Amino acid sequence: MGRCYPHLTFEERRKLAKWREAKMPVPEIADRLGRAPSTIYRELRRNVFEDEEMPELNGYHALVAQKIYEERRAVHRKLIRNPEIKAAVEDALKNGWSPEQIAGRMRLERHPIRVSHETIYRFAYSKEGRAEQFHRHLPEHRRRRRPRGQRRHHRGHIFDAQSLRNRPAEVADRAEFGHWECDLLMFRKENGKVNVTSLVERVSRFTVVLRNEDRQSKPIMEALIGGLSKLPADARRSITFDRGTEFSAWPRLKDGMGTDSWFCDPQAPWQKGTVENTNNRLRRHLPRSTDPISLTQQRLRTICRKLNATPRKCLGYRTPAEVFESRLLEIRNRPE
Known part of the structure; x- marks a missing residue:
């Protein structure tokens, strides 16, 4: 060589x-x-x-x-030689897609001209990309590339809960549809107590977000019941939480719609990594400085539609909406 x-x-x-x-x-x-x-x-x-x-x-x-x-x-840079491809990439980035998702979707759709995620990053940080401030469209908006840091979590505790260590293997391995992860997105204290529940189905990565007026557990659980109860029972089998006190009313889920609850180990919210990853995506649209008055359910639905229409590498670059709908169709077509 x-x-x-x-x-x-x-x-x-x-x-x-x-x-x-x-x-x-x-x-x-x-x-x-x-x-x-x-x-x-x-x-x-x-x-x-x-x-x-x-x-x-x-x-x-x-x-x-x-x-x-x-x-x-x-x-030799494809994004410079092909302005139409560059425009399409830029438009996808503005809609919240990552470079890896853009490249993967191009492969899935068999585009005649494709770019890799590395090509997108290199252009963003090239002389031409810097002149256009192309990095502003990237998920992290960074001026230069750097290793991803680690997040720290400081949460409260609840007790008498079912540990996720006892979850059946088909849940832990994502072999069965209908198991969700849940968390809260908080905003600056001076903006009030309004927060957002983020829900993600573990197989499809389908996201649902709900507005809450405060962190009281019972209303949060009632909102979960209202948001998921319209789905078939096999599409809402269980929800995994961390041990924050806002989830202490978890028995209401079993009583209200027959959904089981599982809990991470104390101080280990990383064990529900799917929703933690989704929270990072949601923060692009809902930063901590968000004004709670703007958090209408219509706005939250718009954000959900955008996330659920974004192709994911873990789904073979299909979208969460595509996978979720196909799984729902399988449930509804099962012989009784």
Whole structure:
């Protein structure tokens, strides 16, 4: 396999131009730069400046060589060569899709021209992407790429609950449809007590969000019953919670619609990772600074529709709505 070498930097091009002007031999330049002579010959051949009208200006100039190099690199970027693809990618990002979801959906739909998620990230952080502030459309809105940090959770406790360690294997392994995870999205205290319940079905990743006026557990449970009771019983078999006190009225779910409840270990909300991941997606639309007055049920339904119409890698780039509807159809078509 051939050796991969990094491209010359602008500083190296400045030195190369100065030494070429001093008539230094190419092998000596290569030695000083720690490069192979072939690399220097290739650079001089590809990035030299030529002007038929003013031949006296012909030669190797660092600034011009850098510009030629950058333009040639840009030609090979699909998002620059295909403005219509770039526009489609940008539109999907604005609708909350991640680069990986966009790329996966392109593969699923067999687009004639596709881009990888890495191509999207590289464009966003390229010179051209930075000029357009393309990073603002990415899920995290970061100016530069960095490793994802870890979140810390500080929650209360409830007792006498069924531990998820005792969940049947078909629930834990996502082999059975109709098992949900639940959490609350809170906002700044100065904006009042209004919060949002986030519900996610574990197999399809289908999301439901509900407005709550405060953190009292009984009204939250009643809202869950109102939101899920219209579904077939096999589509609402159980809900997994953390041990926050807002879920202490969990027995009402069994009495109200026959739904079981499971609970994470104390201080281990990461055990319901599906809803935690969904909360991150919801935060793009519902940051902590959200004004509770704007949290109408219509707005929450619009956000849900957007999330449920977004393709997911874990679903083979199908959407949660597509998977959820197909599972509901299977339940309704079962012989009694």
